[in-house]
Amino acid sequence: MDTPVVVINKTKLIKNINKMSRVAKENQVMLRPHIKTHKIPYIAMEQLKAGAIGITAAKVTEAEVMANHGVDDIFIAYPLVTEQKIQKAIDLSKRVRLILGVDSLKGAQRISGLAKQNNVIMEVRLEVDLGLKRTGIPYDDVLQIAKEVSTYENLNISGIYTFRGPVLNGSPTLDFDEAGIDEGQKMVALAERLREVGLPIRDVSVGSTSTSSSAATVSGVTEIRPGTYVFYDAMQERYGCCTEEECAAVVQVTVISRPTKDRAIIDGGSKTFATDVQPNQPPIYLNGFGKVVGHPNITFERVTEEHGMLHIEGDTSINVGDILEIIPNHICTTINLHNNVFIRDEEDQYNLFTVEARGKLQ
Template sequence: MTTTTHLAHPEELLALDPQAQLPLDLESELLDTPALLVDLHVLERNIASMADFATRRGMALRPHAKSHKSTFIADLQLAAGATGLCLATVGEAEVMWRHGVRDLLLAYPVFGEAKLRRLAPLVDAGALTVVADSIDVARGYSRIATSVGRELPVLIEIDSGMHRAGVLPELAGALAAEVDRLPGLRVRGILTHAGQAHQAVDQQGIEQVARDEVRAMQRAREGLEAHGLQVDVVSAGSTVTTPYLSADDGITEVRPGTYVFNDLRTLGRYACTPDQLALSMLATVVSRAPGRATLNAGSKSITTARTDQHGHGHLVNRPGSGFRQVSEEHAVLGLAAEDEDLRLGERVRILPIHSCVWMDLQREVYGTRNGQIVQRIRVDAMRRSL
């Protein structure tokens, strides 16, 4: 006689039992680990604070949704005053469009027919703005726009010092004029990302990056205007540089993303305070030895990202202990003497180095209030790298 065992499909394997009733204590056996926790009070406060800041500085707020990939969190941002969303991939844009968001900026040059075809419904709905830093990328947009008979807004991406993508400010005007002449396209302005702010050694250095960002955009704007183009949008500002920008600089919108959660990188870049850290990974001690503890949250949960100050992460309330190594399913801690009381099976919380990547590894995360899980939050655009 053969016995058939019915195993759960991978998409059903969640840290929190689907039948669990909320609210639920973090120590409940219905919650497995590793599990990513979101402090909802901190999340909501971060969203409100950034929206208020942008309003006071006279700038529109267009959050970068790649940081959370969640329609639930996107709705919170839009309700707080965000004018629309910024996305990193076609897949992320599709998820937010299907959810009903109708003001999307895809801040990545889209090249190749497979991706362009997927953008056609969003273009046809008038829901999308795209970016270009070359005429070849823009020609692809033109084909899609003309095929659906809609005008597609384009922003010219400016290299303000990161040297990852974008044209130099002095070349922006000529490119913009060429793009604007293509059928179906209308250049509405310029966009940049000063990601090099993460390499600055101190707060003064970060402010200097922000001023360089402003000057680059001012030069680019002058170039577009010299070619007879109207500049409606000057889009800049990450979580790190936004605090140094305002409408007085000519910036019309900012696109911070990490601010919703923050992480140890933004903490180290003076962009948040410890009470603004909303994410933590709940993990279990699965092995112990003198001076060592091993957790069940490895690179498939917390990534291998690191900083010189925090290594691969930071243990909440155990500042003397740190990560020695991270492999796929293991994180090995070197324990300080005061943490030798850590027991096999005990649960600990880890603060993230890079919260955006953590979210991309989760199908579902768990909103908490007062130490209890009160909300399931789907990561709708998880692993949407295409």
């Protein structure tokens, strides 16, 4: 293996998969993990083997990759509004169970129209904004929108879903138990309101890696959709969702320069490590762009395209040519920068896997 390269510890990976599966089973909810984290069919199949009922994806092209490798129950948790994407989704729905996300009347109208042209019934869920202020119907508007969408032909509203993450009362929080329970309770209450007006809402889908364990305890929640838990990362460790030992994926890099006593340069920059989770930002104030394993006195403080700059406090034995392991701040977007990864198995064998669904933009 040459560096920079992502290396995944299979033992830790499987433990993480089984851990979240137990959360779902103990709370009698369905687990539908988001494959945005790994984008690798092999890992998706391991999640299904452990009890997941299906997967979540963000793109039709991601869903197509997973379907081509045997996944037959897929939720695209992203509003599709262009004719091209909707038609591709309809075509895919003829091969697998496919659920689409809707957060606008316009999007629902377009899905309805194309579904009617193709003589199919499309299963949809309404996306609800619980405070992340991204996509999703504002909470107080869902009832009105749902009533309208329910009149559209060739659509079956089977559920509601949200992604709020570690947010509570509109602000980032580290109280994941309260955030998850609040998320679950609000969605269950909304589902009840929709049922009272005659909408047969079956699925109440919630949860992120940080909130799934608590949201799953709320009676009436039917499904959780965590993603990062398969690998975890420096952000999740700082959140308290995992320990460093549970982080299953690292980026191996080589020290290519030691120009001064307090600085080392590695062969991984912004083309290797995601920089969407910046250091020193509330509420967790990460120290650098990743955690250098085994070297608490080293901060991964700066990146350019091809270079990573490490700041060294005190003495260190690292030198030019040494290999370091770094746990990225955000593993999901880091994986998407790599064509391939290696999975190290229990016998210390390194097996190459293509990140089949990386770079899927449509």
